[in-house]
Amino acid sequence: MDKKLPISVVVITRNVQFNIKDCLESVKWADEIVIVDNGSTDKTLDYARVYTDAIYPDTWDLEGSIRNRGYARAKNEWVLTLDPDERVSKKLKEQITEFLEQGTDCDAFSVAMKSIFAGHYWIRYGGWYPASRIKIFKKSKFRYEDAEIHPRAFLDGKEGRLSGDIVHYCYSSMSNVVDKMNVQSVLEGKKWYRDKRKMNFKIAMIRAFSRFFKMFIQKRGYKDGVIGFMMAWQWAAYQILSYVNYWHQKERHSNLAAHKMAGDKFRTEWGKSEWE
Numbered sequence: 001m002d003k004k005l006p007i008s009v010v011v012i013t014r015n016v017q018f019n020i021k022d023c024l025e026s027v028k029w030a031d032e033i034v035i036v037d038n039g040s041t042d043k044t045l046d047y048a049r050v051y052t053d054a055i056y057p058d059t060w061d062l063e064g065s066i067r068n069r070g071y072a073r074a075k076n077e078w079v080l081t082l083d084p085d086e087r088v089s090k091k092l093k094e095q096i097t098e099f100l101e102q103g104t105d106c107d108a109f110s111v112a113m114k115s116i117f118a119g120h121y122w123i124r125y126g127g128w129y130p131a132s133r134i135k136i137f138k139k140s141k142f143r144y145e146d147a148e149i150h151p152r153a154f155l156d157g158k159e160g161r162l163s164g165d166i167v168h169y170c171y172s173s174m175s176n177v178v179d180k181m182n183v184q185s186v187l188e189g190k191k192w193y194r195d196k197r198k199m200n201f202k203i204a205m206i207r208a209f210s211r212f213f214k215m216f217i218q219k220r221g222y223k224d225g226v227i228g229f230m231m232a233w234q235w236a237a238y239q240i241l242s243y244v245n246y247w248h249q250k251e252r253h254s255n256l257a258a259h260k261m262a263g264d265k266f267r268t269e270w271g272k273s274e275w276e
Helices: 020-025 044-048 063-072 090-102 174-194 201-218 221-275
Strands: 005-013 030-037 055-057 078-082 086-088 108-117 133-138 142-144 153-155 159-171
Touching (some): 005 044, 005 063, 005 090, 020 086, 030 044, 063 142, 086 090, 090 159, 133 142, 201 221
Antiparallel strands (some): 078 133, 108 133, 142 153
């Protein structure tokens, strides 16, 4: 049996029975796998238990927060964070083995994300590759901001880069693209409202056209054909949908505040007429 490597793999799950086995199989060489589960009702946890007993229920409140809580549960200082639709390549595993055995002066490593559409098409252009992210880090040196979605990463130390890929099965179909965009744009709108961002329809439209032009033209997304077009389109549409959800948040809170003021005024006037 191969020697287990002293690194904790942390995966957040929710009803991912069709992805979780391949994800965990790709990191079975780690000496700890931590599952943070957000209420799965399918066979996700049955499959996960084949690889680990470290399974913790949690509630997705803010993406950054639930990720940080998961990392805090890791027993090792080094953490590899994965999503259920991600797989560690053989080359990356070899590079992880090397720095764990030989040591490193880095506190985190960014890794190239090899995004796969519909199970087979590698999206090479439009900024989709390498699109490196910090995926391996010392847990005492790294955290995410407490944000609803797409949280910023904060590293207190030196960042290195590994050339091995994480294979990311990002979308199974175009309907999956739309489904994810709908869910994520709601969270993005809430984040914009919470951050008190100055947004309006004009800014949203400018950002939408800018995102499309950058991905499809400047970063040559057109070389991925219709898939490249759809990936650029979805990032443009994401800006508009996020703004719509931001606007909805503002309107809802404005109406609630107005109703509260009206109620307070009514109670004050009612109280005066009752006792005067």
